[in-house]
Amino acid sequence: MEEEDKSNYKSRNLKRCSDKIMKKSCSAPINNLDDGCLMHIFSFLSPIPDRYNTALVSHRWHYLACHPRMWLRVDRSVKDLSEPGVFPDISTAVSAARPGDTILIAAGGSHLASNIQIKKPLCLIGGGELPDETTLTCYRGSDSALEFLSTCKLTNLTVRAELGCCLLHRSGRLTIDGCILQCETNPLDYLSCPIVSTARSCKLITSPVKSNGDSVSVLQTRIEGGVKAVLTKGDLALQRVRVIYARTNVYFWFDVDHQ
Template structure:
């Protein structure tokens, strides 16, 4: 028997007892909003729940329901709506460990020295990473500072002078993003990614068993800055791959403790 997706298995669980695989795939559309939202809650935020939000307007509304994840909407007028916040800082402060934050398509989101100390997933809500832009103004050290295991995807992060992403500790995953440092005479002070993570020798073995600090970059466009990534701790750049396109370069690489 062919493998079924998590969505199909959830639909079978919630469907009537007479349900059979031969029934038309439109069966899931006959579920009311409450049941369909419950089905979506079994899906992983990335890529499953993010993908189903692109199916139709109804699925997008239910897949983005506050019960499933938090949302950042700069244009929101009703600040009392649960799960919806006017800026990223407020959403991160209110989030619980493991939450997913969907950031609405907008080129005016502000991100300056925002510390993330709990496991979170940040997703740009547009079709392309260019649709959702986080901007860090001059005078700030970084746009986002990570002190916990996190994932960011489908976002553009732009900084005028400083770091797009500052990695202190945890496992950071960057997927399908654009990191931009503005080019200027002080280009050597700008880095798309910088890691200061240092693993003490006495704890390296135990950390390896439970997952040590690292950065994983996949299908990400990096522009400007003296280097794509700079490390001041004991992590090193590893397994670099790049694909040269006509107008840009996409990178895949890892930053982690060098194997002895």
Template sequence: MCCSDWKLLRPTVASLGCLVFMEEAGEEKKQPFRACAVSGKRRKLQSKEESSPFAPINTLDDGCLMHIFSFLSPIPDRHNSALVCHRWRYLACHPRLWLRVDRSAKDSKEPGVFTDIESAVSTARPGDTILISPGRSHLASNIQINKPLCLIGGGELPDETMLACSRGSDSALEFLSTCKLMNLTVKAELGCCLLHRSGRLIIDGCVLQCETNPLDYLSYPIISTASGTKSLPSINCSSSDSVSVSRTRIEGGAKAVLTSGDLTLQRVRVIYARTSLFFWFEVECQS
């Protein structure tokens, strides 16, 4: 064998020598070598994942992410997802995830669409938002809401979305949990528009109407029977049982608010317009 042939074979012989050395050293020497190789691969994978600017879930498009969010419960899962980043907040709170009430959708099999408010409320999960379609009057008589919900009128103005309470009913909506009403008109006769039992009720940009009747003294736009009893002395009861009204037009009735519990009317502000009055006030425990 010439010198040039030996130079070509020398790397192969050297590698074979390493294998023979490892076999002679025994199985105990092989395992650390393999472990080092595996740990090295893991380090490379970890470094690649760390250097990647986006997590795999963020590579999904908006439609896929929104579909995933639709399976989450609004409280607390979807709420916590909205805290991750601006994009997740936009998708987790998107109106496509809201429930809808549309009286014209009688033959619609689209999930999340209902023909009446009572069905939507009973099906809703705590934390859901219900969008009520404008244009038609929706029947609302003694509908009890015992979970956190948000009811929003779908029109540009609150007058475009009306909830009508039938005569003889105690109230249109009865609240036993924290809820929010926005951009809605609630109309009642010989009863009250909203009956507040417990929880924090927020009324923003709505219209509450009590129809003119010889028995007007029996009608009230808002009745609160909440006691506001403190479970612990250090806890402010205004965070549990209270009513907050802002930018709301109130018409008719004996008076705007009747309280039969421990809550009192506070911080009242009124704007006098040409045709109506707009109210801002709080009903809560007196500090």
């Protein structure tokens, strides 16, 4: 009985503390702002983890931080597809997205990604805690899972290609952060490559900022399979390579940029 009373006492204290925190957050001066102002502020936060954590503050903040204007969602488990901002597959979400949108891909299971062209600036994020919880699968017969013709970012995702390349970079600045790129091992693995860049910088770049051209940046990403990690054409070349071996995995940092 004493142990039960102690546990009940602790649970009551925890509830009081949580209620106090919620009251303080709700009475904070920032909550005097209207919804439009708060959403504008939230738009400057990185989707994960900052905007995700923001959604945990209160019901109002959850509604605003998860509003379709803030990011689109790909979730096959959602039955009511009439809900704004929710799509059954990646291709549909990419078509509906506006330049600068963030697409959150639900964790669990495998999402089909086959020759999906991305011609506008977008950010694709895996919804799991780890990249292997959100997998994009490209089946044999496709050139690539995702094809980039604009400045884009991929983070917290696993991209798996059976035969071909995981990511095909045509133009723009592509950033791959905290992902896993896998090419299936088979007798034709010399045809497989995690990253292929066909960008050619023959155009005149008047800006002195180097990053305005075509480039690929890889950060803390695991690469598996394929004879080569990167295949480039034009005058892009592999630069600034860093490798860290952590337990059973090897993580890479490198840039594909102009020589």
